[in-house]
C-alpha cells in the first residue's frame with residue numbers, strides 16, 4: 001500500500017473563492033496530495049462557537065473549490081475546529097448561546113468553551129454536523145478538543161460544572177459537592193471509589209454523545225474521525241479506548257488521527273519520546289483501523305521546523321504503521337500556498353520514499369524491544385502525591401523510553417517477552433499478575449517504581465527488605481561511582497546525580513543478602529553515602545535491576561558512562577535473549593519490527609554530528625537483513641552495506657536521517 005497525503009488547509013470568508021479554487025487545485029497537484037482536509041473556524045479565524053448562519057456561509061463559500069477538487073480527483077474531508085472548543089483566548093459565547101461553560105476543579109468557568117452535558121449546545125452541535133454531513137465529506141473529524149483536559153484558562157481542564165456534579169449525584173444517589181468530589185478523587189493512598197465512578201460518568205456521557213454524532217454523519221455516508229492527545233492526560237479522564245473505537249467506528253474500522261511529534265522544531269533527543277507516543281497509540285488501536293497521524297508543524301514554515309525534520313516525522317509515522325498522513329504545512333489564515341512554493345516541492349520530493357516506506361512497513365508489524373508498559377487505567381489506579389489537584393492523576397510513562405533509546409537500545413510501548421522497564425507511578429497501574437510475570441523475566445525498575453513494588457509486597461522479589469525515597473537533604477549524594485566492571489565503562493567511572501531532576505528524589509533500600517552492588521552513591525568528598533545500581537536474581541528465576549534515580553520525561557542526562565552502564569545492565573536482564581541495539585555515536589536510535597514472518601529495522605541519527613559506521617545488534621529471532629537503505633534528509637535513498645554487524649555508510653548519516661534494514 002502506498003502512502004496517502006492529506007493536506008490540511010483553511011481559507012476564510014474574506015477571500016475570493018475563485019482565487020482559492022485555482023490555488024488549492026494547483027497545490028494539491030504539485031504536492032501530490034490525495035486528499036484535502038478543510039478546517040472551518042480554526043485558530044486565527046475562530047470566533048468561539050459560530051452561528052448556524054455563519055456555518056452555512058462557510059459551506060457555501062467553500063463550495064466552488066470543493067467541487068473543483070472533486071473534479072480533479074482529490075478526496076475531501078472536514079475538520080470543524082471546535083466541538084467543545086479548545087480554549088477561551090478571550091472569546092465569548094454569543095448572546096443567544098446560553099450554554100453552561102466548562103468549569104474546572106476550583107469552580108472557574110470558561111467564557112467560550114462549553115460543557116458537553118448542556119442540552120442546548122448538544123442540539124446546536126448535532127445540527128452543525130447534519131449540515132456538514134450533507135456535503136458528503138469522506139471524513140468529518142472531531143478535533144481533540146473533545147477531551148476534558150487542556151482547556152485554557154482552566155487549571156488542568158474540566159468539566160466539574162453543576163450539570164456534571166448533578167449527573168454524578170443522580171447516578172449514584174449522592175449529594176456530593178464539587179470540592180468533595182475533587183478531594184476524594186485525588187486523595188492519596190488507595191484510590192477512593194468515587195474516582196472510578198466519576199471517570200465512568202465522564203466516559204459514559206461522552207460516548208453517548210459521540211455515538212449520536214456518528215449516527216448523524218453516517219446517515220449521509222460520511223465517517224466520523226477522532227483526533228487524540230497524550231495518553232497520560234487521557235488516562236486522567238478515565239478513557240477506555242475500546243469503547244471510543246466502538247463509538248467512532250461502529251461496525252467499521254475507526255478513523256484515528258494520533259498526535260505524536262512536537263509542533264515546532266524539536267531536539268534530536270526527543271525522537272524516543274515521539275516513537276513512544278505513536279507506539280502507545282498503535283498499541284491500543286484495533287487491528288483494523290485507519291490511522292493517519294497528525295504531521296503538525298504549527299506555526300508553519302521553515303523557520304518553525306526544517307524540512308529534514310518534517311521528513312523524519314512523516315517517515316516515522318510510516319515506520320510504525322500508518323494508512324496515511326494528515327499533513328499541516330499551511331496556516332489557518334488562508335495565506336497563499338505560493339508564498340513558499342518549496343513546501344509543495346518538498347512533499348513531492350519525499351513522496352516516492354514515503355510510498356516505499358508505507359510498503360516496507362505494513363500495519364501488521366509490531367515494534368520489538370525492551371517493553372516500557374503502560375495502562376489506559378493508570379489514571380484510575382495511580383496513588384497521587386496528595387496535592388489535591390486533578391493534574392496529580394496524570395501519569396508519566398515514557399521516561400524509560402527516552403533514556404534506554406538514548407543509550408541505543410530498542411524499546412516498545414507494549415510488554416515484552418524478555419525484558420521490561422517500569423518507572424515511577426505507572427507501577428501502580430500494573431496488575432499483580434503482570435508484575436509476577438515480569439519479575440520472573442528481566443525487569444528494570446527506577447527508584448520510584450522500586451518503592452511502589454516494595455509497598456505492594458514485592459520486596460522479596462526485587463531484593464529489598466525496606467526502603468524510602470530521600471533527597472540530598474538526607475544524604476548529600478552527587479556522584480554515582482561505578483564499582484563493578486561488568487556494569488561499567490570502567491571501574492571508577494563517575495556519573496552525575498548532583499543537580500538534574502532525575503536525581504531530585506532517589507530510592508534507598510535495605511538490601512537483601514545476595515544483592516549485587518554495581519555502583520555506589522558518593523558525596524562531594526567521595527565518601528559512600530548510599531547504594532547505586534543493584535542487581536538481584538529472585539526466587540521466581542528472574543533478574544531485577546534497580547537504579548535509585550528516576551528517568552525524567554524531558555531531561556535525559558546521557559553520557560558514555562551512563563549509556564554503557566544501561567546497555568550492560570539491560571543485556572544482563574535479558575539473559576540468553578539478545579536485545580536490538582545500535583552503537584557508534586550519541587542519539588543513534590534503533591527500531592525493530594516484525595509480524596512473526598517479516599522483519600524490518602530502522603536506525604536513526606538525531607545528533608547534529610554525522611555518523612559513518614554503526615555497530616548493530618539484531619534482536620532475538622531477526623534474520624540478518626539482506627539490504628540496508630540510507631534515507632537522507634531530502635528523502636532520497638542510497639544503498640548502505642551491512643557486514644558482520646557493521647553498517648557502513650558511503651555517505652555520512654546526517655541529523656534526522658535513517659537507515660532502513662530490509663530484504664532485497
Ligand SMILES: [Zn+2]
Pocket residue numbers: 100101102103115116117159160161162163164
Ligand atoms: Zn459540565
